[in-house]
Amino acid sequence: MVVTEIQRALIARGYDLGPGGADGDAGPKTIAAVTAFQRAAGLVADGIAGPLTQAALQKVDVTERRNPVERPGWLVLAEAELGVKEGAGAANNPRVVKLFADAGFPGIKQDSVAWCAAAVGAMLARAGFKPSGSLAARSYEAWGVGIKEPVLGCIATKRRGNSSWQGHVFFVVGANKDTVFGLGGNQSDAWTIAAFKRSEITSFRWPAGLPLCADAKLPTTIAGAKAGVSEA
Structure with missing residues (x-):
């Protein structure tokens, strides 16, 4: 997945990436959202959208409960x-x-x-x-x-x-x-x-x-x- 695809998947799950949305820039809001998603998905919360994170993001079900961002x-x-x-x-x-x-x-x-x-x-x-x-x-x-x-x-x-x-x-x-x-x-x-x-x-x-x-x-x-x- 490219950055914009990762961002769209995060937005679909309700994560706030700021006014830029899926702009292709893996900035701090995207990193924080990836980290929060990883915690919710039971993955290592390192803010890096590696293969396991991408696989979880590509699941059809987008109804999982997400946790608040725990690391600013x-x-x-x-x-x-x-x-x-x-x-x-x-x-x-x-x-x-x-x-x-x-x-x-x-x-x-x-x-x-x-x-x-x-x-x-x-x-x-x-x-x-x-x-x-x-x-x-x-x-x-x-x-x-x-x-x-x-x-x-x-x-x-x-x-x-x-x-x-x-x-x-x-x-x-x-x-x-x-x-x-x-x-x-x-x-x-x-x-x-x-x-x-x-x-x-x-x-x-x-x-x-x-x-x-x-x-x-x-x-x-x-x-x-x-x-x-x-x-x-």
Whole structure:
């Protein structure tokens, strides 16, 4: 199946692909819909429409009950960036530099500029949401709406050092009473999952008007998440 055929099959099952519909662009809304369909069909929910997913989509019966999207589109996109790091020495990784452009700052061409807010802003923009419009990490303290407890994919901000304005911003992928696990950029100069002290968190934010993801329980620990990562 080509992309437009996959999209038509998803639309026939009631999945919302946005105003573009079956436009042939496998963007974040299509990825999120594929992931939700896979969960409903009992398949591996990886957002990739492989042979098993295509076979399930081609079934005549389109009456299966679909589940709400459990992983927000911006988080699916961010997960695909894991491992991407700054260029060595004076080199600039174009994949990191593009984050600035997608977040609304095309004039920045060096990946040595702190890019955690650019990483969050780019993922939001690619998923169809408006970023904070700033490269200051703690600008996200005023973005969207505040939530008392973290949920999967929400944006978290934290203090950095003793400054009243310096900070860091990332997507939440796990939490317990002492620690918040964040998927973010510029964490030791790369996209990683890191562990942060919950006492350092200044806010949890969610897009205004968007329902929270259904039944997306946060893991309380994540193997391999490192504490003490550099955020500068």
